[in-house]
Amino acid sequence: MKITAILQRFRERVAVKLGLLLLSVFLLIIFSVGNILYSLFLNFYLSHVTEELVQRGHSHASVLSDHFFPVTIEHVIRMEKGSRFMVVILNKEGNVIASSASISPLQRDYLKEASGKKEGQENTIEKDWDTTPFLVSHSPIMQNGKTTGEVVMFSPTEPIRQAVRLLQWMLMITGIVTVLVVSGLLFIISRMVVRPLIEMKQATSEIAQGRYSTRVPVLGNDEVAQLAHSINHMSNEIQFYQNQRNEFLADIGHELRTPITYLKGYSEVLLRNDYTPDELTQSLTIIYEQSNRLQRLVQDLFDLARMEQGNFSFCFVPLSLEDVVTDVLSLVESSMDEKKISLEYEPPAMPMSIEGDKQRLEQVLLNILENARRYTPSGGKVYVRLNGTKTSAEIQIEDTGPGISSEELPFIMERLYRVEKSRSQETGGAGLGLAISKKIVEAHHGSLHVESEVGVGTKFTIQLPLKK
Helix, strand or coil, rough: HHHHHHHHHHHHHHHHHHHHHHHHHHHHHHHHHHHHHHHHHHHHHHHHHHHHHHHHHHHHHHHHCCCCCCHHHHHHHHHHCCCEEEEEEEEEECCCCEECCCCCCHHHHHHHHHCCCCCCCCCCEEECCCCCCEEEEEEEEECCCCEECCCCCCCCHHHHHHHHHHHHHHHHHHHHHHHHHHHHHHHHHHHHHHHHHHHHHHHHHHHCCCCCCCCCCCCCCCCHHHHHHHHHHHHHHHHHHHHCCCCCCCHHHHHHHHHHHHHHHHHHHHHHHCCHHHHHHHHHHHHHHHHHHHHHHHHHHHHHHHHHCCCCCCCCCEEEEEEEHHHHHHHHHHHHHHHCCCCECCCCCCCCCCCCCCHHHHHHHHHHHHHHHHHCCCCEEEEEEEEEEEEEEEEEECCCCCCCCCCCCCHCCCCCCCCCCCCCCCCCCCCCHEEEEEEEHEEEEEEEEEEEECCCCCEEEEEEEECC
């Protein structure tokens, strides 16, 4: 059972699968190339041997056609003695006149076939090199346009079979050595290719266990390197959201604890029944303010949850964007004056109508203007500009506050993120307002951008499509 499990795990490894796939493709190529080379060599060699056999027969027949005398016949016989060929000369009746070697019974059958050949027929009598002992050709001896004899040539096929067997052994040994070498190289290459994937698997396992600082080495710029880069980016994002979640839980705990503490403390004052009218007024005022603060926090959490689930409802109607902006400005004007912040508004050069949810757009503008009021020091300025093009409107809200550092700027519209880490009651929310605002603007098919410079101020830009 243990061996079976090991073999199963071995077969499931990507490096093994990749190596076997490449090896299979290589074996197919080797087999195809070997078969082609074998066929080409065999055809070339047989063609060479057969052509030489026929040419020698024609050469002898040509000499004998000019000089069909005993001396010439003897000369032809002596030329083939000691060679791998055998020559037999027949007269016109098919009888043997001379031969360079003794004639076997099988060769006599070929001689009968040769004597029965007519002029113009194929010169090769036997071409089967694999199962017969000879290749056989015949060439007629012609005198005055008549056949006066035949020259029959025999070539043994055993040397051909030996050459073919040698070729087969060479191809087989070469193939085995090549397969072994290539197999080793392929498995090494496959392991090199798979190693980054194994490292990514280990890294993702560590990330899944909460070790978000794990990184995968990024080598090159191919698809594997891009995957490694994506895993590292994912790890950064998970680590970021994990940190934000932890901060969010601490924020929510703090934000809930503060109003609840006020509510509990001033409720206890009212329960003593020994308070003065001024204490009663102060206690009720604080209880009311903290109740409102707690209500806003719960509503923001509820809105964000619905947005994340895609259940946030909007009521889109035609409306004047300038009316939306001026209504919001009238709401925040008094709070700006209390802090001695100058609120300046630049109206558009032409009317701007959009399809939108007035309440939600006001919520966006109030969020941004409230942030500007919180962070802009007394005596500062907040500019609100409304302009646009033929297809889109642009609302700019710019303050002269302390600004946001370039390190924190990309994250300020992430949910749960807060630039103000002190979480003081004076300046801190729960880090939900801008995240909600961004989703509201995107639901209107618009965009929300922010630019900031430390010591100069911050500018939010809202772009919305105009009504067609």
